[in-house]
Amino acid sequence: MSDTENLVPEMPAEESVSEKVPPIGRFLFGSRQRISIFRDVQKGVSYAELTDRYGDSLTSDTINSFREKSLVVKTSDNRVRLTPLGEYISANYANLIQDLRQVKQVDEFFAAIPAYASDLLNPDVIKGGETLSGNLVDKNAVVYDYVNNIRQADEIKEIVPRLIRAGLYDTEGNSIYRQRIMEDGLQCTFIHTEDVAEAIASAEQQRAEAQEHQQTQRVSYWRYSGEFPFTLTIYDDELITLLADNSDGVKVLFQNDTEASLEWANDIFETYKAKSKQFSY
The missing domain is CATH 3.30.870.10 (Endonuclease Chain A)
Structure with missing residues (x-):
């Protein structure tokens, strides 16, 4: 489970995501709702708790979009957890732009592998790779x-x-x-x-x-x-x-x-x- 001290910060009300941020950064950090749900996933909130907070439709759409981006996986006990790619992003937010450029170099591979491969990988594999x-x-x-x-x-x-x-x-x-x-x-x-x-x-x-x-x-x-x-x-x-x-x-x-x-x-x-x-x- 990710350290709650490293939760992705909430988006300031008057700021927007720069066009210079790679696509996965614009996707994740360009929506307060996505950031909020992503933070809850980091905290280990169950899927049922997410639907209670955000409703069935928003939760389903957001979690499915996270899965398509290889950021989370849904487990057999009806919980949602971060993939190594999701953990990498959450753990390195202090160096957001640099790290997301690194993610841009590797995310095509993560999109190509099956979901169960996330159980084999860890965030350290990503850093420095291409x-x-x-x-x-x-x-x-x-x-x-x-x-x-x-x-x-x-x-x-x-x-x-x-x-x-x-x-x-x-x-x-x-x-x-x-x-x-x-x-x-x-x-x-x-x-x-x-x-x-x-x-x-x-x-x-x-x-x-x-x-x-x-x-x-x-x-x-x-x-x-x-x-x-x-x-x-x-x-x-x-x-x-x-x-x-x-x-x-x-x-x-x-x-x-x-x-x-x-x-x-x-x-x-x-x-x-x-x-x-x-x-x-």
């Missing part, structure tokens, strides 16, 4: 950035919830991972979900490549039976990327190299590895 995005013409544009990170790494740890094909294979069908592992000595630890493991096992060339990787003794595969919201990759314990698809199928890549983000990523990786079983293709 989002790269493809477009409708080239939905896989950011895969080139992802591949470039792979080219420069000596060790990679990765959780893979779905196969990435576009941009990872050359004209002969060999992946960037095969080149780096077989020719450059790259070390890798992969956690594959059931869907990924089954897809690789059923594709002759990809299965053969995975077997070839394992024979080097520098690559291990782990099988996880649950779901995971994005591809998490840790490069040399120096950089993390989170790769997801938005509702239009455009790939969105969040990246960060802060100590806090690396600590978070390694904790997540080790937690899911502990829940997985090592296996061979």
Whole structure:
């Protein structure tokens, strides 16, 4: 729960939000009602209490708009809580403009991930990060950035919830991972979900490549039976990327190299590895 000492200030009666504030700032701080409801969410007020204070219609419309902006999630016990993005904004209001510009750099990624991903993330992951995005013409544009990170790494740890094909294979069908592992000595630890493991096992060339990787003794595969919201990759314990698809199928890549983000990523990786079983293709 957020500290009540850091509640978003109420809007002064004679002031308006500057056009220089990024869109999410104009959205949140451009309405006294939204600020008031956001403050109540910070305090831990239940959804029922919100409807008592503001009425069903205003509460529903406002909370839904907060959810669309990835600021809050509604829990199974009929409460509303801030997402990591919402917590980040509320905790850093003293540096509003600077922080909202940071949010502008990352909010596209948060809009692309499912709601349950908020349970994995924390506000420290946001600070210092940035989002790269493809477009409708080239939905896989950011895969080139992802591949470039792979080219420069000596060790990679990765959780893979779905196969990435576009941009990872050359004209002969060999992946960037095969080149780096077989020719450059790259070390890798992969956690594959059931869907990924089954897809690789059923594709002759990809299965053969995975077997070839394992024979080097520098690559291990782990099988996880649950779901995971994005591809998490840790490069040399120096950089993390989170790769997801938005509702239009455009790939969105969040990246960060802060100590806090690396600590978070390694904790997540080790937690899911502990829940997985090592296996061979």
